[in-house]
Amino acid sequence: MRAHPAGPLHGGLAQPTAAGAPPADLGVLDPQVWPGSAERVDGELHLGGRAVTDLAREHGTPLFVLDEADFRGRAAGFAAAFDGADVHYASKAFLCGQVARWIAEDGLHLDACSGNELSLALAAGFPAQRIALHGNNKSLVELALAVDAGIGRIVLDSFDEIERLIPLAAARVESGGAPVAVLIRATVGIEAHTHEFIATAHEDQKFGFSLATGDALAAAVRVIREPALALAGIHSHIGSQIFDTAGFEAAAHRVVGLLGQVRQATGEVLGELNLGGGFGIAYLAEDDPVAPADVAARLRAVVAAECAALDLPVPRLAVEPGRAVAGPGTVTLYEIGTIKPVRLGASGAPGTPLVRNYVSVDGGMSDNIRTALYDASYTCVLANRTSDAAPALCRVVGKHCESGDILVRDLWLPSDVQAGDLLAVAATGAYCWSMASNYNYLLKPPVVAVREGTATEIVRRQTLADVFALDAVLAGRAADSPAPSQPAPEHPVGVHS
């Protein structure tokens, strides 16, 4: 991973030629990468039947545009592929009230990773029985919320947490309620990212109970002996953006082994195996994710074979896709501002200096931290028009005070892109809005759901008044600031158009 300190000048992070050769058509929308409804109409990008210039005019930029049919189609696709298993939408990828309702209506379960994600889902009316709560440091308050709401599963992550939960569960049982249903999160010693997986001996990370040290078995035994808890099964999550099934298969082998150990130690046959999320998506045209149906078939076969080998009944499977449901259907629209050609040390064609155009947009790492945080790769297109101009080597950057504030590291854009043009970055539905910040006091963008020609704002743009309300001085709560100040006028959206 690239590491760089905050500050004004830390260039040279990538080779100038990392963009490869320019594609024949710079405006093409690869169906692997763009939402199902993305199309060019008279050169302009349309999403869900709406022209991007209209969306930008009505809602401002930066703007997350979510293709409802794409999102729901992927959720339904996972449910169909894993028919007979439980598909939990990992809501950390992107959650709001409307998404919680879609997921509820479409029959999926939902994972929450904090008390507040759980509260949001409950407030949106999501059925408590279909919610699981994750987290490596669940507080007493979060556990009490989960127990009181009667959620379906609490995924236990530490011995501390087991002891924290027991009094709450016991109180529920004493007042006539059912034991609290839990899973044990096992760390199986496999960490998978993208194309490869590695098996780690020491499992040096914060999540779960180690299988290798015997902690996972000890935790299962502890829970089984506690009458106020009901151990439903085992959970394992091995990583993210995984493009093959080998890591899942290795994990399945190990967790089924744990089911066998639990039976041997306690006589209990556990009925559930949750293999987590991590299914990869295409951020770039060359990415090649596995279809949910293929993953499902492979996992079913592996679990069945492992169970047969141990003479165990096949447990009910569960999976937790987040990115693969939310990621591909959303696009971020930005307006281009400053364009700065920067001469690179390396030279291009003989006698021609190689120039990279730094194309600055009106958002950045506050609405998409993934490039800076994980060195993630994205692609984007000129969205309001197509152009026949020659390709220019570009880097799309935000407006934050960080040289690592990069959205798309290396790509080709038409050389006539100019201030006021719209750029659309593909596949920003997962871990972008949900990781958004107010760095440099930029405001979190709205999310607009588009479908068959209609656009509905499902999350409104944060306002400066929202942000000022938190500030003791500006909101008049400080001892020496008797009168609340008025928020300054907001920076107008779309300054060039």
Ligand SMILES: Cc1ncc(COP(=O)(O)O)c(C=O)c1O
């Ligand atoms: C326990 C668990 N389940 C599911 C997910 C969702 O992963 P993804 O969005 O890659 O499918 C995560 C992501 O970190 C996770 O930690």
